[in-house]
Amino acid sequence: MANEHRSLMMRANRLLGANLVELNLIKIEDLETANERLLEIVGGDIENPRQSTVLGILTYEMKAVKEDDVLHHLVEDHGVGLIDLRSYEGSEELKKKLDLGACWATWTVPFDHDEGFYFLATAYYMSPAVRTFWEKQLDAPIIWYGATLEMIGDYLEKLSSSANGSIAAASNS
Numbered sequence: 001m002a003n004e005h006r007s008l009m010m011r012a013n014r015l016l017g018a019n020l021v022e023l024n025l026i027k028i029e030d031l032e033t034a035n036e037r038l039l040e041i042v043g044g045d046i047e048n049p050r051q052s053t054v055l056g057i058l059t060y061e062m063k064a065v066k067e068d069d070v071l072h073h074l075v076e077d078h079g080v081g082l083i084d085l086r087s088y089e090g091s092e093e094l095k096k097k098l099d100l101g102a103c104w105a106t107w108t109v110p111f112d113h114d115e116g117f118y119f120l121a122t123a124y125y126m127s128p129a130v131r132t133f134w135e136k137q138l139d140a141p142i143i144w145y146g147a148t149l150e151m152i153g154d155y156l157e158k159l160s161s162s163a164n165g166s167i168a169a170a171s172n173s
Contacts (some may be wrong), residue, residue, distance in 0.1 A: 002101055006042070008133060009105035013038060013054040016127035020058070020065065023073065023126075030064035037061065049104040050153045055123060059149070067123075067148055074125055074146040083121050083145040085111065085155040100160055102137070106130040107152050109159075116140055121147040121155070 017031045034057040041051045050056070058064045074080040090111040103109045108122035108130055118138045124130040125144055134142060 005101040005105040008102065008129070009052055010042075011129040012106050012124055012127045012133075013052075015129045016124050017054050017058075019126045019128075020055075020070070025069060025073065026058055026065050030058060030062060034058045034062060034064070049156075050149075052104070053107060053123075053149060055107070056149050070126070071146050071148070078125065080125055080144050080146050083111075083147055083151075085109075085121055085147055085151045088155075090155075090159075095159060095162070098159065100156060102133070103152075103156055103159075106133060107149060108134060109152060109155055110134070110138065111155070118142050119145065121145045121152060123147055123149045123152050 013035075017026075017035065020026045021028050021031050031054070034054045037057045038052065038054050041048075041057075055065075055067070055070070059067045071082060075082065088111060090109075091113050094110050094113055098110065106122070106127075106129075107124040108120055110118050110120050112119040118134075118140055120134060120142055122130060122144060123146070125146055131144075
């Protein structure tokens with residue numbers, strides 16, 4: 001992961017964790033443990049973007065919070081809708097200029113653009129760093145949707161394979 005993305009990823013995770021503690025969705029001790037684990041993962045030789053998530057560590061490894069509880073909070077307290085990206089193709093225009101590193105770092109993906117609005121799916125809405133980053137990047141109104149880590153990860157992997165396939169096809173012609 002590029003340094004610019006690593007810094008963004010760390011800030012996004014730190015602020016998400018702080019908000020989860022503030023909302024009493026997790027305990028501070030669990031966040032400290034998850035942050036230590038995240039530093040181990042990020043400092044390792046082999047980096048898997050799917051593992052570089054404090055929410056994933058808290059949810060899947062530690063079982064300190066249920067991802068459904070986080071999504072429920074988004075819907076109830078922030079009025080954010082939910083989206084299932086599994087069969088969504090997304091905008092070709094966005095796919096061409098998408099920064100996959102930023103998407104992985106923020107667990108967010110712009111999936112459509114219509115009439116001046118961008119539509120973003122994220123597992124990290126509760127991280128102010130994520131919202132601020134995308135608002136600055138897109139400089140246009142955003143309609144936010146919540147999604148699970150698994151859906152965001154699968155979608156990004158699909159985009160990455162598609163991009164790699166396009167690059168291979170272009171180099172073979």
